Amino acid sequence: MAFGVCVLLSSCASSSAPTASGDHAAVEALLEGVDIGYETFTLDNGLRVVVHEDNKAPVVAVSIWYNVGSKDEPPGRTGFAHLFEHLMFNGSENAPGDYFEPLREIGATDLNGTTWFDRTNYFQTVPRSALERALFLESDRMGHLLGAVTQENLTNQIGVVQNEKRQGDNQPYGMVEYAQLEALFPESHPYHHSTIGSMADLSAASLADVHAWFRENYGPNNAVLVLAGNINTAEARQLVERYFGDIARGPVNTPAAADVPTLPNRIDETMYDRVATTRLYRNWVVPGLTDEDQVALQVGATILGGLASSRLDNELVRGEQTAVRVSAGVQPFQRVSMFEVDVDVKPGEDADAVSRRLDEIITEFVANGPTEDEVRRTVMRTLSGRIRGLERVGGFDGKAVALAEGMLYADNPDFERQRLQELASITPEQVRAVMQRWLSRPVYALRVVPGDRAAYAEAPATGRGPAAPPSNYVAGPPRQMPAVAADASLDFPDVQRGRLTNGIEVVYAQRTAVPVTYVTVEFDAGVAADPVNRLGTQALMLNLLNEGTTSLNSIQLAEAQERLGATVYNGATLDRTVIGLTSLSTNLDPSLALLGDVIRNPAFSPAEVERVRRQQLAGIASEMTRPDAIARRTLPALLYGADHPYGRPFSGSGTANVVETLTRDELVAFHQAWIRPDSATIYVVSDLPLNRVTAALNRTFGNWTPPSVARGTKNFGAVIPTLRPRIVLVNRPQSPQSFILAGQVLNAQGTDDLLNLQSANEVLGAGFLARINMELRERRGWSYGARGAVQLVEHQIPYLIQAPVQADRTGDSIAATLEQINAFLTNDGVRAAELNRNIPGNIRQLSGQFETSPAILGALQSNALYNRPDNYWETVADRYRGMTTQGLDQVARQYIDGDNFVWVIVGDASVVRPQLDRLGLPVEVVNPQ
Template sequence: MTMLFRTSVLAASIALMGAGGLAQAAPAAKPSTKVDIAIPDIPYTKFVLKNGLTLLVHEDHKTPVVAVNTWYHVGSKNEKVGKTGFAHLFEHLMFGGSENFKQATYINALERIGATSLNGTTNNDRTNYFQNVPTSMLDYALFAESDRMGHLLGVVDQKKLDLQRGVVQNEKRQGENQPYGVAYQILTENTYPVGHPYSWTVIGSMKDLDAASMADVQEWFKTNYGPNNTTLVLAGDITPEQAREKVEKYFGEIPAGPPLAKHAAWIAKRTGTHRTTVQDRVPQSRLYRVWNVPGAHTASEPLLDLGAYVLGGGKTSRFYKRLVYKDQLATSATASNDSNEIAGQFDVTLTARPGVEMSKLESAAAEEMRALMKSGPTVAEVELARTAILARFTRIVERVGGFGGKSDLLASCTTYTGNPHCYKDYLKAIKAATPAQIKQAMNEWLSDGDYNLEVQPFPTTLTTTAKFDRSNAPALGKAESLKLPPMQSATLSNGLKVVLAERHDAPVVNFSMMVDSGYASDPADMPGLASLSLRMLQEGTPTRSSLKIGEEFEALGANFSARTNLDGAFVQMDALKATMPKALEVYSDIVLHPAFAQNELDRLRKDQLAAIQREKTNPNAMATRVIPSLIYGKGHAYSLPMSGSGTEAAVARIARNDLVNYHRTWFKPNNATLLVVGDTTLAEITPLLEKNFGGWKAGDVPKKNVVEVQQPAKTVVYLMDRPGSQQSVIYGVQLAPPRNSPDEVQLGVVNNIFGGSFSSRINMNLREDKHWSYGVRSFMPAAVGQRLYVSQSPVQTDKTKESLKELVREYADVAGGRPITAAELSDAQANETLALPGSFETASQLSGAYSTILQYKLPDDYYNKYTGTVTAMTPAQANALAARTIMPGKLVWVVVGDMSKVEAGIRDMQLGEVRKIDVDGNPVQ
């Protein structure tokens, strides 16, 4: 099946004329007289069935053939991010037979009855299936077409899905394997903003195609392939009465699909000039130059179509005369205006003649384009273009079906405008267009905002004057200090602090509402409340259901999440610049007006209880659920399970009113900061935020019980039995200074050496040297107050005692027994600094860094100075810090494993008092 990318028949015809050309080498002469071509008329009769199917009938009895042309108003723009390529994949599935039309392939079956012009295509906006059949075979064709509309799912199984997925993927490979095949995806992804319905290719990504599931098939079919989303055209040797009777018979019993939303126009006009270069195995350089312009059925479309034809539509065009014929800089130079339903693109494509520098060709083409836009086309040029377009439409009426025939034109106009004769309005505009109007349209849309993709030949041979010496690797570069955008501040009328970091390289804006709460705000008798409250934010407001919120965010191209850490709650949205105002309306509604619906609470409470049960069977989670209470003591705000999930008893009794009170208590503008990162300014965003958050009322906020505690006085070993464990998980735990302590950066480097990287001491010992573990590590979870310093070592059961012995030695060594060397410090400094810039590539990453600064009250230039702080460390400083921070004699050890196999060995070590506890941290006799 063919996959096509243009909605407009006209756009396709212009492109074909521009690319194909004539056999003559000389440019055509100017016409001596004006050619008056009448606008074609394609009579039709229209019916709408009770199930919503639109039927158009056009009579043409010159041959005993009927064109059957079925258009579904669904294309790639109706897909969701992460499920791209599905419209086209589904088109292929429609050719595999149906429940009652039990044929291996639709095409073979229709070919056997004499069908011609038989195919199906998918583009951004629609999927169509068409065939011309002998009049005597019309019933058979209608039966087949209706059966796959109404009775497909019963025969679509995993085998068929896998088969057609493979076919489509090979189609994608085949397309990309062609010369210049790399261009299409690059152009698509770079000319429209992220989230725009045209920002992914029609054929989709390999990853998304691999992920397509049977559930996707069923949802797509049920949603988009109903008769109410379909236009069926029968054109040829048939009367309207006959057509209606047959279509009612075969299609009338098919139930309508669900109501569908329609995409509004979204031109996404660009500003500035952007350029990309790519290499491909091609013999000639090629330049694609693209502008985003209005789409089909707009006032601009016919004017830009005419301008494109004058500029590069054929051998009479300015490009051909100058670039191909006269100067011989190019083997091809074309222009086209490609119109889709909600937007269009004006394209210039220049293929350099071998040996010609692209810069020279590009410059000459730009001269021609500037000249045309400055003076406008001549009357003669417009007349040539007008004649070519009208002639193309005149030829359409020769054919009843196929791609670009009468049935196709009627179906296209009906699908997109509801008016089967919309082409007449287009052609009237073509006939009425003046040179001045064309000039104005070109200047309005083509003066700015071009994207340039240059495809350069990939070198097939390489000659050098000397052999490169590869005996020594190049010297390593130095770490560069960051220069992140500064944080700007504003305060709304209600006291909400707004912090903005501008980043304008992508039209994306990230919002993070930071509320000073977190797991530490849980009531002592209700651990898990904060976590459940934040999850419930996503589940609806008084005016938006949970599903509606998801649909609205998807429609706006926005991503939403809500999460909690130890000290804070974060409600985050990543929005497109273009849809930001509407996205903020949904976002603020979620933040300020959670419904906490009882049915959603019942569902999520069950989920959270199930999660707790899973934690109690996972050896790592078993330990991290009890470690905080062992270190901070029960009753401390930090004594809760590290996951924040709470306890089964507490979560089971959380009621809706508890959620309401939690939100009312902690979610106040004077207890929050809104961090905004991305493509906006304070002047732009502040009024929008005032509009959406200004009514939020301030109020008193309670204090959290984050008090300082003492380090353990001595070593204690806690044992948690997990019968049958193939590994033991050993945790070593102590307290460390808060996240914003003066030497926090340097402590991170020390931890890198001890257990914070693959090349750390404890990992190289237990994994690389002893092979007792797949990997061990140490880390410090961030906290406003004292942090935990944790080592985590999953080791094979029969080496539990030996591993614990090695860990005890490693702790003593890093605290002074085996000082950190200059080489170790140098490696850690490189590890900490060289990888840093890659952590700030996206607005979301930058938002995460700045939220860390704000939550833990770090200096504004923390990350900008980070590299300098790290590289300034000396071994003496590192060893002094390790000696005063790491306390080998006051560690709390937690070992989770099969105690029948490891307990005796651990006790034999006599590290300190040994206590057995259960999964809730309670003593076990």
């Protein structure tokens, strides 16, 4: 397969942005990279099957899509499709118990299920040796489910879904979708209500409803099964026939018809919410994903607000500087789509004036359309992104998703490629015509402004229907779950090393599945490098790197990346700072030149410093409105003390009073102290050989010398205070949920050998089946998900627990969590069944865990950070095999102390405080700081 995108760049110091060839041959070469080969067949019962063979790893993605979603729900049953998705994870007649249990044992990765307006899907990527087990499980819940659906399961999952709803609603702007659907669609329209549904309808769901819903919608003739990975069509046909062939057809489901409504007049509405920034929305309903206008709509939205160099970015954020964030996009559904533009108004600006200006920009764009260059940049950005995504066979966005969506909605697995071909040849005139056709209609204009929310509609105390299922259901004959063969140990790519002429080490692994190169330049800095009295310095410095160099301004930088199909990004963990590049391998040289310019020659233009400062301040203010972010800003100093490098907000955004006063000189000084060649290591995963990559890196970084100033240092000698168990309640009124974040500092370093501790914690806190999650979610129904984690950092590590829980169960949730922890640490440690499930699962999941290049890149970086050998991941299988329940119990009890947690609770103090007082721990109530 040939890839021939050739782009030239004269030098890193060029005064103009690089340009892509953009010719037809180059785009055609890119299209070759998104050609997913497949074969199809249909069983006698109507099940449509798509098979794609990909032998890069010994794994297979199993993805089944049912042609039913929330648009198909009858009146009074909103949220039912999603509720039923949850019930299908509670076991089937021949695989009783939690569905995740047998999948955990076989080492499934990319495992989940989702519901949306048009479909319900379930997916998992499994080792090839476990494929029969996965097919058995999927077929058993398709054909043998109802005998395992109990009133207990139904009642519990109603609680879980209601907490999932509370979790989303509790976020800033969390009530917007309800207002949008209410305004845009008439009451009888299938898309009028949200997929999550209403509290009252969820509470009213009965077991009889469940049986009827299953029989009407979950037959094999209403489903598409995709197998993508280490399998061929002949093998697939035999296995699918064996496990699905005897399932009877169900009723034919014709998805609910739905027109594209047009508002009679513009609608302007204002909503009050506990937000930091006024947000302006513009919404139109446009045609669905199979409509001929869909590609042009996507291109138009991307140019308007989806590119880094979008019209709205350049006008409102960079130019007039009246907004701190903009976006535009199209959310496609089967019958209709949602075209949305949103703008976060810069604090202190006149929202009315920004709103008028937003309408002017949209009107001008609709009238005149995009330029040829804007369209070509969008095409390159979209195609290169899709090539990267196709390395994964399953998950949320891999090849199985493209095949399943095409087959389900267009009866054509090749639908995505056909749409990308349309994209490659689209013209500015086509985009302009489609924008005029659909965005010249009346708009729904919503404004969300800071203030108190309206009263929250909580779940009714009663209302569930009859408990008894229909009496005529008879379970089918028993089926035997297939055994799973032993798996070979992981074959991790060979790690090679090189050095640039200036001594920078290059750590490299080769992956040839896609023609993409991933480069991360990593610096020994991180959030921990921020001066203790100047928190937020690094974040502001990093945020400015892509906003202009000494040769390219921010718009030129953004456009250059788009023309190349490259992405230059940056970020920081507690311990390390990364500035990285994702590039088509054929464009590596000019893309590296951009990366080098960003790293070596930042301009820190005074005007850009002021603009980005305002964005960061707005981001900090936004953090103070999100319950999870509030907790993560509060807990670190309680655990480590304010003087410790880990005792600062985990986000790294810093504090407003400091960011307000940071000077350009401080940013330049920080860059010189930390972003320098004698503090750098370069990690690369590429289809190109090491010598080719090293030569390109040398051209960009080989002559980079350290500045004369001293390297930065971090003070890990700061004393960590003695922990005092207590509860800090951060008052956040009008919160239907409380966010719990608890922690303690362990007597262990990230560079210690912690595999046994992490394995023990898989039983207690990590993963769906862990004790804490099973107690709060699956048994009690008080949370959508809870977990405890051994949080790896380079130096002294914390153990963290997090759980969003319904407000009226906050105290009970803490008590139940402590009960699980203390039971585990005293007399009820790792059970044999848990060991026998987790250990084989850990071994078998290794191939899926490292299926993609970004996963390999992350492993290279973590191995270095935690002082592991290059072959570390090839050694863990044998270490897992040697683990015992006694050994895991011993290590858990050595490190974790159930009586020594600091609890941060973000919630409504008027509801939560009385519950906490009953726990016997000191309680301090504070406001967000």
